Amino acid sequence: MILDLDAGNTRVKWRIRGSDALQGASTYGDLQELQALLTHYAPARVCLGAVVRDDKLDRLVQAVNAVWAGSLEQVSVIDHFAGIELAYEDVSLLGVDRWLAILAARNRFPEDNLVVVDCGSAATLDILTRDGVHVGGYIVPGFSMMRRVLFDNTDRVKVTEDTLAALAPGRSTLEAVNHGVLRMLKSLVLELVHEVEGRRLLITGGDGNVLAQLMGVEDRLYPHLVLDGIAVAMPG
Ligand SMILES: Nc1ncnc2c1ncn2[C@@H]1O[C@H](COP(=O)(O)OP(=O)(O)O)[C@@H](O)[C@H]1O
Ligand SMILES: CC(C)(COP(=O)(O)O)[C@@H](O)C(=O)NCCC(=O)O
Numbered sequence: 001m002i003l004d005l006d007a008g009n010t011r012v013k014w015r016i017r018g019s020d021a022l023q024g025a026s027t028y029g030d031l032q033e034l035q036a037l038l039t040h041y042a043p044a045r046v047c048l049g050a051v052v053r054d055d056k057l058d059r060l061v062q063a064v065n066a067v068w069a070g071s072l073e074q075v076s077v078i079d080h081f082a083g084i085e086l087a088y089e090d091v092s093l094l095g096v097d098r099w100l101a102i103l104a105a106r107n108r109f110p111e112d113n114l115v116v117v118d119c120g121s122a123a124t125l126d127i128l129t130r131d132g133v134h135v136g137g138y139i140v141p142g143f144s145m146m147r148r149v150l151f152d153n154t155d156r157v158k159v160t161e162d163t164l165a166a167l168a169p170g171r172s173t174l175e176a177v178n179h180g181v182l183r184m185l186k187s188l189v190l191e192l193v194h195e196v197e198g199r200r201l202l203i204t205g206g207d208g209n210v211l212a213q214l215m216g217v218e219d220r221l222y223p224h225l226v227l228d229g230i231a232v233a234m235p236g
């Protein structure tokens, strides 16, 4: 049994490999559920993809080590792995979550041109050709971050409530912000999809469901692409 861990800037996501029922997510201050799972199932391996370092990484590693005796295996980005040529000159600077999502996407659709969107703390968009070339990507703030930036830098746009539900022109500050941030990301995604005919879209991340639903492309939602990628990078 293998436990896969995806350590993002906001949350840790986990899943017992192959068991969709045994999955969860939590913030770094609240790792008891993960510890309970580790204690109960005592997996042979724990595989970690982490874009965090310092405090958050320390907390996670300590929580795992407190209840599990093995040594954690951490994923690093590898150029030309599974035939994928990465755009970055120094691939260690590419977010491992982006690489893992790319790997999983390519594994599912090896014949297609792809755009892989991970809608988390930040939203990342990566472009992959059918020949396995990672052309490059984009990093923009995610929905919560966009709202927070407006809150922090204006006197009157103090929106805290998350009502990401529609795209219509806002008739209140709340709607104007929430619909606006959705529309920004939707437009960016559509532009990238339309740049190359037939380019296939895959959406993942904590806010992926909101984006996919509003774009009317729920069939393009792959909720655990990063965890899926760990199984490709570190097969059992
Ligand atoms: N239960 C939840 N707790 C916190 N954030 C959530 C939750 N469900 C959805 N989200 C949304 O998901 C985003 C984080 O997505 P996620 O993919 O976990 O990010 P990251 O990989 O950066 O940690 C948050 O900004 C929030 O908008
Ligand atoms: C862009 C990210 C912050 C996204 O992380 P997330 O929002 O999922 O926590 C992460 O992939 C990262 O730290 N990347 C390193 C920089 C880069 O990919 O160029």
Ligand SMILES: [K+]
Binding pocket: 097, 118, 119, 120, 121, 122, 123, 124, 205
């Ligand atoms: K992300």
